[in-house]
Amino acid sequence: MATNKILGYVISAVGLIVLLLSFSKLRTALKLTLPSAISETILIISGIVILLVGIFLIVKSGGRKVGEVPIYHGKEVVGYRRV
Numbered sequence: 001m002a003t004n005k006i007l008g009y010v011i012s013a014v015g016l017i018v019l020l021l022s023f024s025k026l027r028t029a030l031k032l033t034l035p036s037a038i039s040e041t042i043l044i045i046s047g048i049v050i051l052l053v054g055i056f057l058i059v060k061s062g063g064r065k066v067g068e069v070p071i072y073h074g075k076e077v078v079g080y081r082r083v
Contacts, residue, residue, distance in 0.1 A: 004061035012054030019047030 020026055022043035027034065034043075068080040 002061075004057055008054045008057030008059075008061065010054070011057060012051055015047050015049070015051030015054055017047075018043060018050055022047060 021032070021034070022040045024040065068082055070077045071079045071081055
């Protein structure tokens with residue numbers, strides 16, 4: 001599960017970088033030239049999609065772990081087990 005969370009953070013970072021590259025001022029400041037087939041709209045949409053996939057992986061793998069689980073005997077709780 002921890003590897004999915006790390007992968008989610010990496011994918012989110014890539015999505016954020018792609019989203020930031022959609023700004024022309026940032027590209028000129030970094031002196032980056034992109035192929036003419038890639039427009040700002042394509043960069044914005046792909047950056048948002050990649051970022052959302054990464055966030056989904058982070059949230060999905062971040063399940064909370066219960067510290068104690070009740071032990072039942074019939075309908076009564078007779079103790080707690082640590083997980």
